[in-house]
Structures are given as C-alpha cells and as structure tokens.
Amino acid sequence: MPDAALEAVGITAGYVPDLPILLDVSLRAEAGSVTVIIGPNGAGKSTLIKAIAGLVPVSRGTVALRGQDITGLRPHHMARHGIAYVPQTDNIFRSLTVGQNLDLALRRAGSAGPDRLARLLDRFPALADKRGDKAGALSGGQRQFLAVAMALATAPQLILMDEPSAGLAPKAAQEVLEFARDLTEQGVTILLVEQNVNQALRLADHCYILAEGRNQVDGPAEALLGDPIVAEIYLGGKRLRAGA
Ligand SMILES: Nc1ncnc2c1ncn2[C@@H]1O[C@H](COP(=O)(O)OP(=O)(O)O)[C@@H](O)[C@H]1O
Ligand SMILES: [Mg+2]
Structure with a gap:
C-alpha cells in the first residue's frame, strides 16, 4: 500500500500524564480524500485532531505524513509540513x-x-x-x-477541521462541508470531526467512529450511512472493543 497522506498508529494521548484520553487509536487518511471522525460527546474526537496537530502530547504511537514521522512536532512546525x-x-x-x-x-x-x-x-x-x-x-x-x-x-496539503459546521444553519453547514469536499479536487486531504453524522457520511470517503477514546468501527462512509451500528454506538447500546 502506498504511504497515506496521514497515518496515525496506536495513538495514546491525553492532557495529563498517566491519564490517557485516547487509547491505541489508529487512523489513515488517503491523499485527496475526505475522512470524517464521528462519535458521541467526549469520545476523544477533538483530542485526536489535537494530538495529530501537535497540541496534545502523544505518549505512545506515531503520526506520519506521507510516510514521514511527525509525532510530537510543535504546532508551528506542522504548518511547514503542510x-x-x-x-x-x-x-x-x-x-x-x-x-x-x-x-x-x-x-x-x-x-x-x-x-x-x-x-x-x-x-x-x-x-x-x-x-x-x-x-x-x-x-x-x-x-x-x-x-x-x-x-x-x-x-496546506492536509487540513484538520474540528466540527466546521457546528452551530450553523443546515444550508450554511452544507456549504462549508461542500467547500471542504471541493478542496480535495486540488489534492488537499481533509480530516474532519462532525456531529452532523448523515450529512458528513454523505460527503466523506471514509469514516472512523470513536467512543470512549478508542476506535470502534471504520469503513467507507457510504457503507456506514444507514448502518444501525452508527446509532448503536451513539446511544451506547453497543461497543466494540478493538481486538475483542
Ligand atoms: N483541556 C482538557 N484538559 C483535560 N481534559 C480534557 C480537555 N479537553 C477535553 N478533555 C477530556 O477529554 C475527553 C475527550 O474530550 P474531547 O476530545 O473534547 O471529546 P469530543 O471532541 O469527542 O467530544 C473528555 O473526557 C474531556 O473531558
Ligand atoms: Mg470535540
């Protein structure tokens, strides 16, 4: 497999030493694609984006950009890496x-x-x-x-967006998401967190669902649209432990 635009492997990270919020989270974003992270409140979605951006310390795991390790780079260096x-x-x-x-x-x-x-x-x-x-x-x-x-x-070559449509009216939300989608036509890779699950799944290529700081499910966004597993994870009725 060629190097992904972004690949996070086994990320354990948190705000306080020895109190990890993310546990062994992995994620891959292909160049020129839209990847969406969804999951209930407090799942660790923002923390994951911040860990990738160098804003939250990563205690285990690696973040690589087109195969180059960028784990723990300071945020201002991230811009230089695109x-x-x-x-x-x-x-x-x-x-x-x-x-x-x-x-x-x-x-x-x-x-x-x-x-x-x-x-x-x-x-x-x-x-x-x-x-x-x-x-x-x-x-x-x-x-x-x-x-x-x-x-x-x-x-940038990779844009990390944390809930760009939060608080917006549906039409404005759609416009922002479509703009993000259109950026991929110029080869930009988009990784975004969204609460507008159906809207995001219609627009994204790939989706990761997080809950309680762990990967739950991931797959093509199209396949997850309408899959009952999405609602089940949101409602906490079902959780899949990685490796379980
Ligand atoms: N600055 C912070 N310091 C300590 N804990 C935090 C901080 N920000 C978020 N958390 C905790 O990390 C967990 C995940 O939060 P977050 O990543 O914001 O979730 P999400 O974006 O999925 O709603 C929550 O338990 C939250 O309380
Ligand atoms: Mg958040």
Whole structure:
C-alpha cells in the first residue's frame, strides 16, 4: 500500500500524564480524500485532531505524513509540513476585519502581500465583499469560511477541521462541508470531526467512529450511512472493543 497522506498508529494521548484520553487509536487518511471522525460527546474526537496537530502530547504511537514521522512536532512546525488545523471555536479574531484576519494568516505563513490576499479572497466571494467588516459581525457560516480561508494561507496539503459546521444553519453547514469536499479536487486531504453524522457520511470517503477514546468501527462512509451500528454506538447500546 502506498504511504497515506496521514497515518496515525496506536495513538495514546491525553492532557495529563498517566491519564490517557485516547487509547491505541489508529487512523489513515488517503491523499485527496475526505475522512470524517464521528462519535458521541467526549469520545476523544477533538483530542485526536489535537494530538495529530501537535497540541496534545502523544505518549505512545506515531503520526506520519506521507510516510514521514511527525509525532510530537510543535504546532508551528506542522504548518511547514503542510498541515493546517481549524479549531472548533476561537478560530478567527473577531475584533479585526476580514482583511486583517487574512493578512495576519498570510504573514504567519510568510507569504503576505496584496497579491496573495487578493488570490485568497478570489476563492471566497462572500468574504471579499466584506473584507472591511469586523469578523465578529459576520454570520456563523461566513466566520467558518474565514477560518478555512485563514487555514488555506499556508497552502496546506492536509487540513484538520474540528466540527466546521457546528452551530450553523443546515444550508450554511452544507456549504462549508461542500467547500471542504471541493478542496480535495486540488489534492488537499481533509480530516474532519462532525456531529452532523448523515450529512458528513454523505460527503466523506471514509469514516472512523470513536467512543470512549478508542476506535470502534471504520469503513467507507457510504457503507456506514444507514448502518444501525452508527446509532448503536451513539446511544451506547453497543461497543466494540478493538481486538475483542
Ligand atoms: N483541556 C482538557 N484538559 C483535560 N481534559 C480534557 C480537555 N479537553 C477535553 N478533555 C477530556 O477529554 C475527553 C475527550 O474530550 P474531547 O476530545 O473534547 O471529546 P469530543 O471532541 O469527542 O467530544 C473528555 O473526557 C474531556 O473531558
Ligand atoms: Mg470535540
């Protein structure tokens, strides 16, 4: 099998030493695909994304990017390796304008300049119209698009998104998810956490279900859509222990 865009193997990680939240979690994301992580609240989905992004210490296991070990790299080094992380909340500066947010993201990426800003805005017409507005005045959907636009400033190959559609109206949620899907046409790999399970399964290529910090089930998203195992894991009625 060729190297995956991202491969996490046997990840044990947590916020406090000796109190692991994730136990032996593995995940693979193929280049140019959308992989979704679902599971009940507190399953460890955000922790997994953060562990991959270098924001939560990994005590066991490895994270590899196209076969290169990046386990435990500091978050600011992740960008150099082509990884961008879009947190679920606090992912934009509300008191700055849209243009200032994007300029900041481009500066951080070491590629500021009017050309770069214009090219970034070209991809987000709704934001271009509002480039002088305070980010805090945007709609929820537009704020999420701004966060994605900021992530794109580093020209990432892998984007980690934590519940990009949380709190959005269904139409805005669909737009954000479809935008993520469309990014894969340029070869970008998307790994996202979603609570809108059916919407996410319709859009993703592959799905991992986590519960209680462990892998439960994974498979092609299409196959899991409508599979009763999904609801069973959500309701806690059934759990499959890895290896059990
Ligand atoms: N900053 C933190 N410090 C300590 N424990 C945390 C922190 N964030 C989350 N947790 C704990 O980690 C577990 C998994 O949380 P999380 O990864 O946020 O779950 P999910 O995203 O699946 O809802 C929960 O028990 C939660 O209380
Ligand atoms: Mg979460």
